[in-house]
Amino acid sequence: MQKKNQLILALDVTNKAQALSISKEVAYFADAIKIGYPLVLGTGLGIIGQLTEFAPIIADFKVADIPNTDRLICSQAFEAGASAVIVHGFTGRDSLVECVRTAREYNREIFVVTEMSHPGALDFMQPVAGGLARMAVECRASGVVAPATRPESVKEIRRIVGNLTIISPGVGAQGGRASDAIRAGADYVIVGRSIYGSKTPGKEAEKIVNEIEKCR
Numbered sequence: 367m368q369k370k371n372q373l374i375l376a377l378d379v380t381n382k383a384q385a386l387s388i389s390k391e392v393a394y395f396a397d398a399i400k401i402g403y404p405l406v407l408g409t410g411l412g413i414i415g416q417l418t419e420f421a422p423i424i425a426d427f428k429v430a431d432i433p434n435t436d437r438l439i440c441s442q443a444f445e446a447g448a449s450a451v452i453v454h455g456f457t458g459r460d461s462l463v464e465c466v467r468t469a470r471e472y473n474r475e476i477f478v479v480t481e482m483s484h485p486g487a488l489d490f491m492q493p494v495a496g497g498l499a500r501m502a503v504e505c506r507a508s509g510v511v512a513p514a515t516r517p518e519s520v521k522e523i524r525r526i527v528g529n530l531t532i533i534s535p536g537v538g539a540q541g542g543r544a545s546d547a548i549r550a551g552a553d554y555v556i557v558g559r560s561i562y563g564s565k566t567p568g569k570e571a572e573k574i575v576n577e578i579e580k581c582r
């Protein structure tokens with residue numbers, strides 16, 4: 367993934383034709399497209415290969431299992447063409463090590479979830495986010511996922527992860543602002559509904575890119 371516009375499109379639609387047309391419209395503005403269960407369960411894993419025509423694909427499978435199962439899941443995503451896989455860290459070091467090892471085999475990347483962006487993240491995740499971020503560094507993940515809804519948390523996670531990549535969801539529909547997340551230290555913001563739910567997804571993406579440009 368090449369850092370250009372610092373925008374990642376979260377493509378949580380479930381229909382193939384819609385996924386392709388939105389990708390075509392937004393590709394110029396997005397450095398990557400993040401897909402997850404909604405799109406893959408709706409259309410099949412082959413959608414990853416089809417979308418690589420537009421941008422590098424991040425598979426947000428929030429992998430959270432024993433090391434062997436994690437390895438099988440990550441391999442499937444990489445075989446399908448994903449450039450990166452998002453995994454959970456709370457399952458522990460051995461699971462994360464196996465994900466990173468698998469990514470290395472394919473010369474691809476792993477991003478580790480730290481604190482999530484929704485209100486429920488305060489119940490369990492926020493207190494352990496620092497530990498998850500430290501483990502991501504120690505296990506040599508490529509980067510972490512940190513909440514645009516809480517720029518102060520992004521700042522703290524940046525302090526812990528040094529020069530690892532931070533990708534940050536929660537902009538728009540969840541209330542966060544792209545400029546706040548970038549100023550707090552995020553490398554990329556992840557935006558879903560405010561782009562794919564718009565009648566003019568390309569224009570929405572352009573607006574966010576312009577906002578980010580202003581705070582560089």
Ligand code: 3DU
Binds near residue numbers: 482535536556558
């Ligand atoms: O709220 P949006 O529609 O902009 O989508 C955000 C995307 O990022 C969506 O795919 C969601 O599953 C993902 N995500 C979070 O929202 C929060 C996290 O902590 C991690 C991933």
